[in-house]
Amino acid sequence: MRRKQERKLSRREFLALSLGGGVALSGVGFAAWRLARTWEGPAEVFIGRANSYEAELGGIIDAGLRELGIGPKQTAGKSILLKPNLVESSPNTVHVCTHPAVVWATAEAFWRMGALKVMVGEGPGHCTDTIRTLDQSGLSAIIDVRKLPFVDLNRDEVFTVANQGGFSTLSHLSFPATLQKVDMVVSLAKMKTHHWAGVTLSMKNLFGIMPGNVYGWPKNVLHHAGLSQSILDISATFPPQLAIVDGIVGMEGDGPIMGTPKQAGIIVIGKNLPAVDATCARIMGINPLRVEHLRLASGAIGTVRESNIEQRGETISSVMTPFELKDYIPAHRNLRKT
Numbered sequence: 001m002r003r004k005q006e007r008k009l010s011r012r013e014f015l016a017l018s019l020g021g022g023v024a025l026s027g028v029g030f031a032a033w034r035l036a037r038t039w040e041g042p043a044e045v046f047i048g049r050a051n052s053y054e055a056e057l058g059g060i061i062d063a064g065l066r067e068l069g070i071g072p073k074q075t076a077g078k079s080i081l082l083k084p085n086l087v088e089s090s091p092n093t094v095h096v097c098t099h100p101a102v103v104w105a106t107a108e109a110f111w112r113m114g115a116l117k118v119m120v121g122e123g124p125g126h127c128t129d130t131i132r133t134l135d136q137s138g139l140s141a142i143i144d145v146r147k148l149p150f151v152d153l154n155r156d157e158v159f160t161v162a163n164q165g166g167f168s169t170l171s172h173l174s175f176p177a178t179l180q181k182v183d184m185v186v187s188l189a190k191m192k193t194h195h196w197a198g199v200t201l202s203m204k205n206l207f208g209i210m211p212g213n214v215y216g217w218p219k220n221v222l223h224h225a226g227l228s229q230s231i232l233d234i235s236a237t238f239p240p241q242l243a244i245v246d247g248i249v250g251m252e253g254d255g256p257i258m259g260t261p262k263q264a265g266i267i268v269i270g271k272n273l274p275a276v277d278a279t280c281a282r283i284m285g286i287n288p289l290r291v292e293h294l295r296l297a298s299g300a301i302g303t304v305r306e307s308n309i310e311q312r313g314e315t316i317s318s319v320m321t322p323f324e325l326k327d328y329i330p331a332h333r334n335l336r337k338t
Helices: 011-017 030-036 057-067 100-112 130-137 139-146 177-181 204-209 220-225 227-237 273-283 292-297
Strands: 043-049 079-084 117-122 150-152 158-162 172-176 184-194 198-200 242-252 260-270 309-313
Touching: 043 057, 043 273, 057 100, 057 260, 057 309, 079 100, 079 177, 079 204, 100 117, 100 139, 100 184, 100 242, 130 139, 158 177, 172 177, 172 227, 184 204, 184 260, 184 273, 198 204, 198 273, 204 227, 220 227, 227 292, 242 273, 260 273, 273 292, 273 309
Parallel strands: 043 309, 079 117, 079 184, 117 150, 184 242
Antiparallel strands: 043 260, 158 172, 184 198, 242 260
């Protein structure tokens, strides 16, 4: 049984949580989710083919945003926060973190649509030295040369609100204050298998917005509260408006840091994060209903059912690339079963 909600959000809190109220990109309103407690409406997900990081990524991202109805009307004059996956890195490991080329192409896409400001924010979960992670991932070069602002979400000031998901035992969640200062948050994830969660995609990527100065490293408070449950609570309480998943080179096997590179050659984009992650899972040869946090998300904060997801761009079957799973990892067992 779900925990009883402690209090309703004030209008000021609601506006902050919906990132200013000016960009309605999530496919279903936050307030509507709270009232209905179900979400099984249709969702659109775009799959673009990109064989390498030297491809024309900006054109692929532009096409995906157009297919999803995102253009200057939704983004002009807005402040955009890109949240890549920078969990941990070593030099020249393209399969661990969201690639700098994808981050830069996304920033340029929003600038072309008239965004007032585009910035990058991340709170790495495994390494307390954020600057080192930026350097090793290659992203610091983009930030320095292109003058792309960066904020360390691990050490930002925080604001605290009631947990709107109620999946875990946590009564409140604390978020970086930067999230209240932007109009749109984009989960710029990496396509990877995961030792504990099965897969890490746009929803699991949100662990990186949870400040380490509150939740520790590697966000242990959230792990102790229940990994799948915490993923859902974060997604329900502060849902990003857009997800872009870097699947050009992903990670298979013992992810999110110990696995091996997997060439999938795709970028996946959508406004409903469970639908995006379900599509990615199917491309990876994984049944999303076998992934605990996706199964629990289905009908609660999004849809994962294939019949409810309208695929744009490439089809799943045309780009399907099964990722290796490890039998010795409990979270990987039975993920392929229908």
